[in-house]
Amino acid sequence: MSDTPVSGSNFIRTMIAQDIENGKHGGRVGTRFPPEPNGYLHVGHTKSICLNFGIAEQFGGTCNLRFDDTNPEKESIEYINAIKRDVEWLGFQWNEEHYASDYFGQLYDYALELIDKGLAYVDSQSADDIRVNRGTLTEPGKPSPNRERSVEENRSLFEAMKAGKFADGEVVLRAKIDMGSPQMCMRDPVLYRVRHVHHHRTGDQWCIYPMYDFTHCISDAIEGITHSLCTLEFEDNRVLYDWILANISIPHKSEQTEFARLQLEYAMTSKRKLKTLVDEQIVAGWDDPRMPTVAGMRRKGYPPAAIRDFCERIGVTKKNAWISMGQLEFSVREALNDSAARRMAVLKPLKVKLTNLGKAIEIEQSNHPKDPEMGKRTLQLSDEIYIEQDDFALEPPPKFKRLIEGGEVRLRGAYVIRCDKVVTDNGVPVELECSVDLDTLGKNPEGRKVKGVIHWVDAKTGVAAEIREYGLLFNEANPAKVELEQAINPASLVIYQGFVEPAAAMATPETQFQFERTGYYVADQHDHQPEKPVFNLTVGLRDSFGI
């Protein structure tokens, strides 16, 4: 693995390459993506998904999908299904599908083993007392009065917990480690709590549920995970992860390595807050195109390849970094520039009469300027068309090279036209009369240069379309810093009633196009129909003029 591509090099890949070279874990690599099914996947998760699946792929290993479903109060089957759909859509196939809840039996047995070794005890303190006695960051904790219970007593108490003899919160199982540890997670962490709730997979079989710290490391070890990759906030927990695996009789010892989570400007990567946006109907659902969820990005038209490319480009480090939205948009544009067929659409129509065209004509137009394999389609040009309001100006700004009164402009793929007359209503242009230079189809006019090229839609064959322009959902680069209501951009959705050419209208949902000179758009996953087209803005074209 010495010829690892430089572009994808990061400290984790370097470490794994070394581990393989040293024959660690028998030279095998096993990773896992371990979401909790309590919400939809968001951009932040895509970094972890690409890392875990990418590493397995790169090193000839495997990557499991494992649902960390130890807190039934917040989890549901809806989220499980959504997560699976999103991972597959991103282009990854997991090796094995697991649920932490599948391990509840083994987890219980390992808890018993810790009890038998005198390394765990049942604590009958209240939650408040446990908190107070844990101490603070600068003061050590105080031992629980139940800390020295006998093995036998702990065993029967824990069995009673499992048997439902205790009410929620009445007792917990705690590891017996060190109440004076400077690391808070080592001050006798809770391993099991009592919750008389229905679990989406295990039903009413259990009324005790294991905590993350106890569950995660053991689940990793059971699955033979070699490299357990997680985000920085678990750095402190690593010492506990190692402690648990060292003190139970499990043969495999997984190793945890932490990396910085993705922080994307103008996005929100808190599942709890995203859920609030959905619950309070600030957005139309988890897959609202403004949501930084995988489902939202999909509906907005971001190709999975673009998201993977983005994750590759931003790198993996231990530094808390903020990535600009422009970085993601670059990857989206780059993917779509190659893959999206070109079409024409007018968002803010201005009617233009072509006074000397005569009979409608048909024009062949290639679907992509650089890729002939994408073929051509036929456009009709008749004596009435729509152009973009912004492509005509009564009083043009400097360097304006579109249409002005008495000026000329090229209709994309068609003729050069001259604006002869402007019909205005209260000073705003409502219709143009233009004459066509019939000697300019496929060639430049004689004796003069026409710089501007504008897009158009034929009024006779064009299809009225709803075009949704989704902007930033938040007006704060770090929306988590302020109250949710304050962070919301009230103008995050602008809807245009425009026209698209027939070859755009007839597309199936989720088809991506570049509407020339405007941006990349996608036929809406849910609402698009050929007779009632609905397109969502994916991302605008780079614009160095910026009107």
Place this chain on the structure above:
RNA sequence: AGGGCUGUAGCCAAGUGGUUAAGGCACCGGAUUUUGAUUCCGGCAUGCGUAGGUUCGAGUCCUACCAGCCCUGCCA
């Protein structure tokens, strides 16, 4: 008696004691263009949080300081 981490350009990021500190995004020039897009060419750190030290040689090693993030859920 606090502990765990992180600082390389506007934003990411490579760099593992040895030419002149990779690359990408953004930005700025210029060429091509029937998309003000794309593409192409060029520019963009005398300096690596700061200050000392070790060394023939330091972004890399040492010391001290500064700044930021995380940890006191029966959440993950």
